[in-house]
Amino acid sequence: MPWRVPPDQRKAGVRPDPYRVWLSEVMLQQTTVAAVRDYFQRFTARWPTVSALAAAPDAEVMAEWAGLGYYARARNLLKCARAVAQDHGGEFPGSRNALLSLPGIGPYTAAAIAAIAFDEAATVVDGNVERVMARLRLVETPLPQAKAELTTCAAELTPALRPGDYAQAVMDLGATICTPRNPACSLCPWTEDCAARSVGVQASLPRKSPKPAKPIRHGTLWLVTRHDGAVLLEERPAKGLLGGMAGFPTTGWDGSDLPAPLAADWQDRGEVRHTFTHFHLILTVLAAQSDGNPDRGQFTPRTDFSPTALPTVMRKAWDLAILPQPG
DNA sequence: CAAGCGTGGCT
């Protein structure tokens, strides 16, 4: 993985760059390695240092993050970069406690940066570690209730020697061997120590309290193109769903009923279905060509617009309305 | 502290 320092360089005394550790850890929050890899490459190529990122315009960073999800991470990424640049002389603070005070850095990420970049004996507790600890110590209390107990287990195992390597190792163990469904216990270095395996219940741990069903919500999206090809976009409010991202004007998605951004001869292009963390969305896509003056948003020249700069639900609407219709 | 917040891959 591009954010890791290869073993031969590690043996030569090379420590990971805290900027790259931080960026990768934020991207990896609730996100798979496969999804992160290309985003990490693009971010580090475009902004090689935290000071370079701090100087970037908000809209460019949000556009580069588009598609990765949990967009509050991108807003906090910029806040954090600017805090490091302005309040810490462009260098990440080296302790877990100092890192914790920065935007978007919580208990897990602070510990991960402190351990991996600064070799502090901080205890990392992510989903992988929770699973490993629940099995190793046979913790049958469901998550999230068991979080505190699992953190205690993890802390008891954190070594003073090479805590950064240990942190990555225990997470890798969870990611590759102590996996959620079919753990490869025969390959596990802790197989003889594992309390869950000794009684055969490892695959059923950790227990999780049931999640509420996702409701279905409905809305309308308006896709307006001007005759010169410009596209009507608006920046979504900074807080809430898709906060700070560019998108096409929509109604609210919870029953609120905003009007169309302008009067036009709307064509029904069909429905977009998209599932967010806590609801399903069915979006009716209406398209029109108009040179009118919109009440919301602004026309963006077609040459300045790329659907890759949009969150996925918006990109789906674009594909539906603009791509050649099947048949 | 429970709820809000994305997405894509896998079964």
Place this chain on the structure above:
DNA sequence: TAGCCAAGCTT
């Protein structure tokens, strides 16, 4: 295929 899941943070 519909649900589950992933290297969580904020309020």
